[in-house]
Amino acid sequence: MIKNYFKIAWRNLQRNKLRTFIHILGLSIGLSICFLIFNLLVYAYSFDGFHPDKERIFRVNTEENWGGDLVSFSGTPGPLGEVIDSEIPGIENKARLYTLWETMVVLPENNQVMGRTNNVTFSDGGFFEIFPRTWLAGNPETSLEKPYSVVIAESVMQKYFPGKEPLDVLGSELTYIDTDTIRAEVTGIVEDFKKNSDLIFTDFISFSTIDSQEKKEWFGLHSWTNLNSSSQLFVKTTAGVSKAQIDEAFGPLAEKNYKDKEETDINFFLEPLAEIHFNDNYDNTTISKTFLNGLIYIGLIILALATLNFINLETAQAMGRAKEVGIRKSLGGVRGQLIFQFLSETYLMVIGSMLVGIALVEVLKVTFASYLPVKFAVNYLSGVNLLFYILFPILLTALAGIYPSLVLSGYKPQRALKGELSTSRGFSLGAFMRKNLTILQFSSSIAFIILVLVLNYQIKYVTSQPMGFDKDLVMYTRLPFMSGEDRMESLKDRMLQESQVSSASLSGSLVSSGSLWTSDVGIPVDTTFKEFNIQVMNVDSAFIRTNGIPLISGVPGHNLSDEVLVNERFVAEAGYSSAEDAIGREVRFGGEIRKIVGVTGDFHSRTLREEVRPLLFTINRPYFSILSVKLQNGQNLALARENLDRIFREVYPYETASFQFLDTEMDKFYQEDLRIRNVLGFACILAILISSMGLFGLSSFTISQRLKEISIRKVLGATILQILGMISKEYVILVLISFAIAIYPAYYFLRDWLNGFEYRVDMPYFLFALSGIGVLLICLLIVGAHSFVAAQSNPAKVLKDE
Incomplete structure (x- = not known):
């Protein structure tokens, strides 16, 4: 029975090739974007999710009030790391870090320079208690106790001491050159993290190396007033103690150590481990949650447009399948069987769309390579993706196919065989749904166009403003x-x-x-x-x-x-x-x-x-x-x-390091805005494409239903221009309604975005009007082309059966 359903569904799809093409292309675009964004979300939220008791691990952040402006960053004063576990209840363990930047590593035995790295940090033993690793050599409890000791990861051990076993490396010396020269003895070897982690450190120099008063002053760890982003502090809270309890306990501690608050107001708060990837991390691979959420919304909107497109075309073409429904019901078919038949067709189209969409994912990855994380890759056979392949088509089939199948299966056989699908000349739910779904599609397209045009207008404005200095022919290098x-x-x-x-x-x-x-x-x-x-x-x-x-x-x-x-x-x-x-x-x-x-x-x-x-x-x-x-x-x-x-x-x-042009650094000023503009621009193109395909199929079908009316009007003397105006009038009204709906959402987003600039353009309302006119012209072009072809038909051939 089920085989028969799918066989008939396949034949129906082959019989209506244009309809099938429009559906599969629209759905595949939506599916490819959703699949890529889904994998990007999985990747972004996969960082440091493998640590034991991860929900109890936090990084301590500092919040500073400068003249009413709250500024938060991940650095903490050195003395906080010394007293936090004794003065703040609920702290099970702490880990102090002092991260280094561009540290030169040298092998002293042969004076071999290994280059600079950002993966070196001073650390205490608490780090490996909060973030345990497999030890290949050394004692986890004592390896970082003595000054001038270092624990290294297996990956750099193979780089520094190629061909040696971990036990043979113990006792070797490494020289680290930063603000000072530190010669440290290797006291431990640990495995690298196998899963995604923002904790990229590979060289852990014992924190006691900088524990003397002189060293503390040199690194700015001696005073509560010294706030250095390199001074990092992680804590693991006691089971049952909430983040809010610790944050509240920081208040009295800050008050005690910052008595003079006239100029600066400083406090501390906990940042969950899961949030580090989206804020200050150590690999500069931060991805904005705002940008990520924006991608989710865009993906859902594009998929919704493709789904609405499907529903619109299927309900519009219901008349063409009315007799099929009437015959099936006359032969004993029940409504549940018909619903399953139509859902089978939808499911086949969704499966076809998914296959095409998966192929489009690679095209999207190449097109937007600069927007994706460097190490991001799509594992098509991963567990979550296999689940996506199974559940998503079922969900999309239900969303896209249930309404058309209910409409088609609901026809009365006696009226369906006569071609009488409407019981009255009054309200028609099908026509109402088609018009409103078309309005939603056009509203989305117009809103996207407005956003892209205004974003581009503002970015051009700020990049063309004089900066007050001469940036031409200036090059720089970092020392x-x-x-x-x-x-x-x-x-x-x-x-x-x-x-x-x-x-x-x-x-x-x-x-x-x-x-x-x-x-x-x-x-x-x-x-x-x-x-x-x-x-x-x-x-x-x-x-x-x-x-x-x-x-x-x-x-x-x-x-x-x-x-x-x-x-x-x-x-x-x-x-x-x-x-x-x-x-x-x-x-x-x-x-x-x-x-x-x-x-x-x-x-x-x-x-x-x-x-x-x-x-x-x-x-x-x-x-x-x-x-x-x-x-x-x-x-x-x-x-x-x-x-x-x-x-x-x-x-x-x-x-x-090498010389760079000053322009390259200044280009980064509006990098996030350019990314948003470009992504919105791409979404705008897709929205217009999907809406145009839907309008093409819808107008083609509805105009074909009015061929006899058009022929009669021609016989009675109507000109081609009058016929074009008659058919286009309805779509002009739909676009105007769509424009009215699209204005406020676009204005709301743009108002907040423009307010983020001290120097900005006034709201360019003329671009709003230009967007509406552009969509109207696209609509008239598509409908007009179909109307013109219909108006050219021979009335004698169309009306010969009457």
């Missing part, structure tokens, strides 16, 4: 942390000797980037100081010229620590009457009195989402980390870059 003043100055002098270079500067950050250093400054007022929050940049005197920042008054400095430069916004905030009035004034910064020697024009040191801040330029040579150069005009940029890289290698032979 090793605290690599020595003499070495940095030597590299800068070498650059200035090149004919291709017009200027060079050392600084702690780029002229415009995502980095931000804030502090307080005091302005003498009578016998006290007026204090306000400022942005700080660590630069030399050549920074202004190299980056083309206009100097309003004074001089660019003399590389003296008691001199500072400020911007115009600083002058206004300080209450000085003019830039000239600010020259020679004294300010208190960093606990010392400094003199203002120059005032620069305001420029955007960060994105246009933020307003220009009061800015102070100071100099602290040991902490320079960027070398910027301004090239002469008319240079071959590729050759210039190659030459600069060569000089850099001569001064830093073991480094792998």
